[in-house]
Amino acid sequence: MAGQLSIAKALNDALRKSLEKDPKTVLMGEDIGKLGGVFRITDGLQKDFGEDRVIDSPLAESGIMGTAIGLALRGYRPVVEIQFDGFVYPAFDQIVSQLAKMHARALGHVKMPVTVRIPYAGGIGAVEHHSESHEAYFAHTAGLRVVTPSNAHDAHWMLRQAIESDDPVIFLEPKRRYWDKGEVGATADLALHDARIVRPGTDATLIAYGPMVKVCLEAAAAAEEDGRRLEVVDLRSLSPVDFTTLEESVKRTGRAVVVHEAPVFLGMGAELAARLTERCFYHLEAPVLRVGGYYAPYPPSRVEEAFLPDLDRVLDAVDRALAY
Amino acid sequence: MTVKSTARARKKAAPAVPDTLRATGTDAQPELVQLLTPEGERVEHPDYPLTTTPEELRSLYRDLVLVRRFDGEATALQRQGELGLWASLLGQEAAQVGSGRAMRTGDYAFPTYREHGVAWCRDVDPLNLLGMFRGVNHGGWDPNEKNFHLYTIVIGAQTLHATGYAMGITKDGADDAVIAYFGDGASSQGDVNEAFTFASVYNAPVVFFCQNNQWAISEPTTTQTKIPLYRRASGFGFPGVRVDGNDVLACLAVTRWALDHARSGNGPVLIEAFTYRMGAHTTSDDPTRYRLAEETEAWKAKDPILRLRTLLEKEGLADEEFFTAVDAESEQLGLRVREGVRSMPDPDPTLIFDHVYSEPHALVDEERAEYVEYAASFEAGENH
Numbered sequence: 001m002a003g004q005l006s007i008a009k010a011l012n013d014a015l016r017k018s019l020e021k022d023p024k025t026v027l028m029g030e031d032i033g034k035l036g037g038v039f040r041i042t043d044g045l046q047k048d049f050g051e052d053r054v055i056d057s058p059l060a061e062s063g064i065m066g067t068a069i070g071l072a073l074r075g076y077r078p079v080v081e082i083q084f085d086g087f088v089y090p091a092f093d094q095i096v097s098q099l100a101k102m103h104a105r106a107l108g109h110v111k112m113p114v115t116v117r118i119p120y121a122g123g124i125g126a127v128e129h130h131s132e133s134h135e136a137y138f139a140h141t142a143g144l145r146v147v148t149p150s151n152a153h154d155a156h157w158m159l160r161q162a163i164e165s166d167d168p169v170i171f172l173e174p175k176r177r178y179w180d181k182g183e184v185g186a187t188a189d190l191a192l193h194d195a196r197i198v199r200p201g202t203d204a205t206l207i208a209y210g211p212m213v214k215v216c217l218e219a220a221a222a223a224e225e226d227g228r229r230l231e232v233v234d235l236r237s238l239s240p241v242d243f244t245t246l247e248e249s250v251k252r253t254g255r256a257v258v259v260h261e262a263p264v265f266l267g268m269g270a271e272l273a274a275r276l277t278e279r280c281f282y283h284l285e286a287p288v289l290r291v292g293g294y295y296a297p298y299p300p301s302r303v304e305e306a307f308l309p310d311l312d313r314v315l316d317a318v319d320r321a322l323a324y
Numbered sequence: 325m326t327v328k329s330t331a332r333a334r335k336k337a338a339p340a341v342p343d344t345l346r347a348t349g350t351d352a353q354p355e356l357v358q359l360l361t362p363e364g365e366r367v368e369h370p371d372y373p374l375t376t377t378p379e380e381l382r383s384l385y386r387d388l389v390l391v392r393r394f395d396g397e398a399t400a401l402q403r404q405g406e407l408g409l410w411a412s413l414l415g416q417e418a419a420q421v422g423s424g425r426a427m428r429t430g431d432y433a434f435p436t437y438r439e440h441g442v443a444w445c446r447d448v449d450p451l452n453l454l455g456m457f458r459g460v461n462h463g464g465w466d467p468n469e470k471n472f473h474l475y476t477i478v479i480g481a482q483t484l485h486a487t488g489y490a491m492g493i494t495k496d497g498a499d500d501a502v503i504a505y506f507g508d509g510a511s512s513q514g515d516v517n518e519a520f521t522f523a524s525v526y527n528a529p530v531v532f533f534c535q536n537n538q539w540a541i542s543e544p545t546t547t548q549t550k551i552p553l554y555r556r557a558s559g560f561g562f563p564g565v566r567v568d569g570n571d572v573l574a575c576l577a578v579t580r581w582a583l584d585h586a587r588s589g590n591g592p593v594l595i596e597a598f599t600y601r602m603g604a605h606t607t608s609d610d611p612t613r614y615r616l617a618e619e620t621e622a623w624k625a626k627d628p629i630l631r632l633r634t635l636l637e638k639e640g641l642a643d644e645e646f647f648t649a650v651d652a653e654s655e656q657l658g659l660r661v662r663e664g665v666r667s668m669p670d671p672d673p674t675l676i677f678d679h680v681y682s683e684p685h686a687l688v689d690e691e692r693a694e695y696v697e698y699a700a701s702f703e704a705g706e707n708h
């Protein structure tokens with residue numbers, strides 16, 4: 001796959017490859033056919049694979065999710081598109097009570113190879129319900145695997161790996177990065193749940209995922225000018241978490257700052273901070289700090305920049321970590 | 325290699341459908357209540373008699389024109405970057421004005437995000453509607469001031485709120501009624517079907533007003549239903565009517581009847597206003613990807629405003645002076661909206677922490693204080 005691809009195109013290619021590879025793979029969602037999805041991630045797929053495999057569903061998320069489960073029971077491998085983060089909640093019961101638990105309830109007799117693709121998080125100036133970061137709800141639910149790429153290469157390969165997984169995977173797509181371009185390698189270089197050190201450093205570890213990886217890379221570049229070498233880890237997988245990579249990094253740097261868009265309170269950062277504190281206690285020079293959204297509904301777009309972590313807020317936390 | 329499924333090819337011959345099922349099934353011809361033809365001809369319907377004074381007709385015409393003007397202005401403002409998004413009601417003016425004007429002051433409307441014409445009839449300041457599309461608030465008007473609830477973006481959710489509100493009216497022994505607005509796409513949502521159930525079993529005074537504008541973004545109504553939507557009502561045990569949604573008089577008459585039916589303790593009614601979304605789904609949408617220009621063209625001939633104007637002119641119910649005055653008022657409305665939007669101030673970011681709870685909440689208060697201090701550090705020039 002030579003050349004630079006946008007994340008959107010890399011995902012589109014991944015879906016195409018998955019449809020080609022396995023005739024049991026079917027896509028379902030609202031407006032994914034002729035329109036190609038509101039973000040065009042399924043562009044051209046219905047034309048090439050037919051209406052039976054790229055299915056424009058009725059406007060009902062619980063229906064989409066529930067029937068995807070039924071299709072999986074019948075041996076299909078559904079890939080569901082939820083149009084926007086805020087619209088997954090009508091499907092929440094089917095995801096949490098049914099999809100996540102089916103394998104355990106059936107003592108492994110049935111598999112749930114369902115992938116749920118959700119464009120998530122903010123930063124695109126949208127109206128309400130179009131900017132939610134709800135990863136913690138899903139990661140909190142045992143039975144679901146939860147992943148989120150931050151670049152085109154990972155978007156492509158992680159989606160293919162997610163679809164191939166026999167477990168349900170919540171696949172969160174950082175919508176404001178859809179148009180960011182990057183090289184997509186010829187093979188997946190990591191397993192689905194591995195974290196990636198995207199920038200090595202020595203003074204502190206920034207831990208981020210999805211849309212915040214870019215912010216952290218920018219922060220690290222800015223810090224370099226001040227003579228600070230920050231390591232940036234792209235978590236990629238939120239359940240399970242690759243604590244091996246995190247622990248190794250944090251033990252080296254002695255400081256960690258977790259960055260996400262979701263509210264800090266009971267967000268992914270809370271779990272990461274707690275576990276890293278247990279694992280790295282004697283190596284830590286400062287408490288694990290968190291930068292994230294506030295404990296408030298996602299605000300109107302004209303003030304969303306104040307809500308979203310940016311370079312300044314990340315560096316502010318780094319300053320505090322280094323000041324201990 | 326592309327692998328297409330063979331499922332379609334394997335369709336079997338279906339067993340015959342008993343005649344008794346056919347009568348209420350997919351084959352019966354849907355009836356469309358119409359009082360004003362696309363050609364501007366006034367016709368009668370035995371079940372929905374309507375007497376109107378010339379003044380009422382002129383007033384409806386004025387509503388339609390001003391609502392369209394407001395909508396067009398908002399679309400233009402979006403293009404100019406003043407709004408982040410706009411969901412146009414173009415083509416649906418009659419459905420909204422007809423149903424909106426059928427309401428009494430004490431009645432209550434629960435809109436989607438496209439009910440600008442209903443808002444107009446409820447006397448909601450058009451500028452209120454633009455705040456959320458500009459991104460300065462999430463609605464923010466007081467729903468109880470004009471009995472017009474906040475716009476609801478999550479498809480179908482408001483139909484349950486409308487039903488619960490109507491259940492409250494019954495408990496109060498009041499004779500108000502509620503309209504729940506929703507779209508053809510929304511008819512597939514569980515919430516909407518649950519609203520039908522609750523309204524039916526509790527005999528709630530709610531009118532379900534479905535604007536079937538033929539499209540849910542890129543999906544035609546056939547993706548949502550195999551029978552005309554108004555027939556869904558019978559399965560839930562209440563009446564359903566299909567009305568010409570581009571006919572303001574029919575929408576007025578049928579909704580008035582339905583509201584009275586509901587407020588007199590007869591339970592809910594489903595109205596399917598058969599209309600058309602003339603524009604894109606929203607300003608972010610590109611309908612050329614999924615629908616033919618000819619289809620939109622054909623609906624132009626059914627324009628809701630044109631037919632009323634034809635009637636007014638043909639019957640000599642309005643003179644040139646009237647039309648000129650409406651046009652002038654329309655210009656003024658456009659100007660007011662334009663200036664109002666441009667001078668809408670950007671909110672202070674601390675609005676993030678406002679109204680999260682009605683009583684103090686320690687964490688919200690703490691984060692607000694942190695934010696204020698952090699923001700102040702920039703003004704003092706001590707940060708990066």
Ligand SMILES: Cc1ncc(C[n+]2csc(CCOP(=O)(O)OP(=O)(O)O)c2C)c(N)n1
Binds near residue numbers: 507508511
């Ligand atoms: C629960 C939910 N799912 C998906 C969406 C995205 N969405 C917004 S409008 C729309 C189509 C709605 O169609 P319809 O109900 O016919 O109303 P119309 O837009 O035509 O007025 C969709 C899918 C949403 N807002 N809420």
Ligand SMILES: [Mg+2]
Binds near residue numbers: 508535537540
């Ligand atoms: Mg519609």
